Amino acid sequence: MTRPLAILRAMSDDTAPPAERVQELRQRIHDANHAYFVEDAPTLTDAEYDALVRELRQLESEHPDLVTPDSPTQRVGAQPAGELRTLTHGVPMYSLDNAFEETDLDAFAERASRILGSDAPLAYHAELKIDGLSVNLRYENGTLVWAATRGNGREGEEITPNVLAIPGLPHSLEDAPTELEVRGEVYLPKAEFVRINEAREEAGEPPFRNPRNAAAGTVRQLDPEVARSRNLEAFFYGVGRTEGLPVSNQYDLLTWLAGHGFRVNETRARVTGMEEARTVIEDWTARRSDLPYDADGVVLKVDDFALQRELGETSRAPRWAIAWKFPAEEATTRLLDVTIQVGRTGKITPVAELEPRMLEGTEVARATLHNPGFIHDMDLRIGDAVVLHKSGGIIPEILRVLPEQRPEGAEAWVEPTHCPACESELVEDGANLRCVNPECPAQRLERIGHWGSRRALDIEGLGEKSVDQFLDAGLITSIPDLYDLDEERLAALEGWGATSARNLLAQLDAKRTPPLPRFLVALGLPQVGPATAEQLARRYRTLDALLDTTAEELAAIPDVGETTASLLVDALSRPAMQHTLEGLRERGVWPEALEDEGRSDALEGLTIVLTGALSQPRDVIKNALEMRGARVTGSVSKNTSLVVAGEDPGSKVDKATDLGIEVTGEEGLAEIVRERGADWPFEGSGEG
Ligand code: AMP
Ligand code: ZN
Numbered sequence: 001m002t003r004p005l006a007i008l009r010a011m012s013d014d015t016a017p018p019a020e021r022v023q024e025l026r027q028r029i030h031d032a033n034h035a036y037f038v039e040d041a042p043t044l045t046d047a048e049y050d051a052l053v054r055e056l057r058q059l060e061s062e063h064p065d066l067v068t069p070d071s072p073t074q075r076v077g078a079q080p081a082g083e084l085r086t087l088t089h090g091v092p093m094y095s096l097d098n099a100f101e102e103t104d105l106d107a108f109a110e111r112a113s114r115i116l117g118s119d120a121p122l123a124y125h126a127e128l129k130i131d132g133l134s135v136n137l138r139y140e141n142g143t144l145v146w147a148a149t150r151g152n153g154r155e156g157e158e159i160t161p162n163v164l165a166i167p168g169l170p171h172s173l174e175d176a177p178t179e180l181e182v183r184g185e186v187y188l189p190k191a192e193f194v195r196i197n198e199a200r201e202e203a204g205e206p207p208f209r210n211p212r213n214a215a216a217g218t219v220r221q222l223d224p225e226v227a228r229s230r231n232l233e234a235f236f237y238g239v240g241r242t243e244g245l246p247v248s249n250q251y252d253l254l255t256w257l258a259g260h261g262f263r264v265n266e267t268r269a270r271v272t273g274m275e276e277a278r279t280v281i282e283d284w285t286a287r288r289s290d291l292p293y294d295a296d297g298v299v300l301k302v303d304d305f306a307l308q309r310e311l312g313e314t315s316r317a318p319r320w321a322i323a324w325k326f327p328a329e330e331a332t333t334r335l336l337d338v339t340i341q342v343g344r345t346g347k348i349t350p351v352a353e354l355e356p357r358m359l360e361g362t363e364v365a366r367a368t369l370h371n372p373g374f375i376h377d378m379d380l381r382i383g384d385a386v387v388l389h390k391s392g393g394i395i396p397e398i399l400r401v402l403p404e405q406r407p408e409g410a411e412a413w414v415e416p417t418h419c420p421a422c423e424s425e426l427v428e429d430g431a432n433l434r435c436v437n438p439e440c441p442a443q444r445l446e447r448i449g450h451w452g453s454r455r456a457l458d459i460e461g462l463g464e465k466s467v468d469q470f471l472d473a474g475l476i477t478s479i480p481d482l483y484d485l486d487e488e489r490l491a492a493l494e495g496w497g498a499t500s501a502r503n504l505l506a507q508l509d510a511k512r513t514p515p516l517p518r519f520l521v522a523l524g525l526p527q528v529g530p531a532t533a534e535q536l537a538r539r540y541r542t543l544d545a546l547l548d549t550t551a552e553e554l555a556a557i558p559d560v561g562e563t564t565a566s567l568l569v570d571a572l573s574r575p576a577m578q579h580t581l582e583g584l585r586e587r588g589v590w591p592e593a594l595e596d597e598g599r600s601d602a603l604e605g606l607t608i609v610l611t612g613a614l615s616q617p618r619d620v621i622k623n624a625l626e627m628r629g630a631r632v633t634g635s636v637s638k639n640t641s642l643v644v645a646g647e648d649p650g651s652k653v654d655k656a657t658d659l660g661i662e663v664t665g666e667e668g669l670a671e672i673v674r675e676r677g678a679d680w681p682f683e684g685s686g687e688g
Helices: 018-038 046-062 102-116 190-202 211-219 224-229 250-259 273-290 305-311 372-378 441-452 464-472 479-484 487-491 498-510 516-522 530-540 543-547 551-555 561-573 575-586 618-627 651-659 666-675
Strands: 086-088 097-099 123-130 133-140 143-149 155-157 179-187 233-242 268-272 295-302 321-325 331-342 347-359 362-368 385-391 395-401 426-429 432-435 607-611 631-633 642-645 662-664
Touching: 018 046, 018 530, 046 155, 046 211, 097 102, 102 273, 102 295, 102 305, 102 321, 123 250, 123 273, 123 321, 133 211, 143 155, 179 211, 190 211, 211 224, 233 250, 250 268, 268 273, 273 295, 295 305, 331 441, 347 372, 347 385, 362 385, 362 395, 372 395, 441 464, 441 479, 479 575, 487 498, 516 530, 516 543, 530 543, 530 618, 551 561, 561 575, 607 618, 607 651, 618 631, 642 651, 642 666, 651 662, 662 666
Parallel strands: 097 321, 607 631, 607 642, 642 662
Antiparallel strands: 086 155, 123 268, 123 295, 133 143, 133 179, 179 233, 295 321, 331 347, 331 385, 347 362, 347 432, 385 395, 426 432
């Protein structure tokens, strides 16, 4: 194979080990929040964003040990995942090691030879790696007794009712071992995925991001009726616990499974040595896009079971198998136009309008172009042929231009000088252009649309489309007006009617007292995403307290800092914001105070300064101290009661010594806290 594998490789994949995927999902959600809240240039649609959160939530429910308090799923307002019964696999379900480079394949073969003490080329069984969800089926005396997800590998969730209708999944077996676990991959065919998403969009439900997510969502459905209505399929490729199975290699196993009613993928081959394996991989890679389902690679398994046993497995993956991952897909398309998006805060984002293309399971017709500099650097012209990929497997992005395919006379994009919505002159703001007209209708639409969006108050029926309609019809001009909407006038709008009008009003009413962090997010304050909102809420507990604060106080909050603090104070004191807040308060729309769960006043009166590297991130310690009533400040003064110094403390310790203020390590801190009758959850690093 001669293709430049590394270059084509995506930055991520859905089948990475769970811990990595969880990390990656958190990072992506964080990035998306940043893009949305801070940059005011969303990189994901609401549906894409939801899909990430859903996948994270699912992974976390399958791997509770991976849940951390800072996970976006753990924030106030996050919903718990549903409950399914836990089942223990007879033999653990392993992951697979991945090969991205050809050298990974060679390293795999060499390791196997070394362990087996033989130089002879090994026989492998090559199979397509189906991109779905693995299942374990347990048969006792030939009867299916349960089906489970892989879960954490040792335990999974029961999904029996949801897989019963899958074709090629027998409910009973003839002359089978008394105990048998069969493993396979459940997936949704591409066409079925498209059908389900169309139905969901029609019903106003968020579409699934890709067939794999859709399959995962379906299999873990709490309602088997829903699962049955989606036509899941499966391929089976292995066994777990069993005894007395009359086969001794992978090839024969699949033949045996097929003979007993299990659906087995026809694309499979026995090869000898890596050279032959490569030929098969190359061949299947070329055919992958013609498959009616998603495959994300080729699995090579040492064919002989005796050799498999000799090779054994590491804690997470067998040493006798490796997954060659297909490179990320690219698609060539054409740039039809560049449009301008005006953000909630007036930021101008150029957007590529493209000839639609299918890419890794979804249709792509638009891609962000970030800022004018991005377009100029690429020398992008209207009409250009461009190569698309999905950054991180999710966000469509233009990788490069194909200048040799440039149509004659293709024009360069002309940077706008005026806002397309309000015609006021744009100003330069770093790399970006910005509309600074506070009355700009585009900004207003974004702001009000944001209020109801899923990341904010999550008011069903209050999408950007309806807000646009209300603005157009003169029903609203600002957020508080939403709460004065009249049922009859609403019902009379095109596409509405009595039921949807009533539903929207009920939704608005139901969310009159949202949790404080959500409310802060919904206000669309500059740079305030869920994480910062959470910090603000923890610090101030009520909106009124926050409104009373000063820039200095704000700047001392982790996650805020001086720039944001002054932006925030500025935003909160603007007449339009004051007007919004007053209007909301008058209409009884006001956030509930953050609950004082676990709070105590044990450390009341202590002003503590933290310095040096502590056993926990400084925010965590600070928060824990504040929860116990202490004040934590950034610098040492005569008002400081105590300085807690970790490793490599700075000048604060010197200053404290000068002022005669007590300096202690984390152990000392723990002692003080306990003396005052509060618990202290951290052990300290032992070095402070
Ligand atoms: P990973 O999750 O990336 O470690 O990959 C392991 C997963 O690949 C397994 O849990 C299966 O769900 C999936 N898989 C898909 N096709 C196959 C196959 N032919 N053989 C083994 N595993 C497969
Ligand atoms: Zn404008």
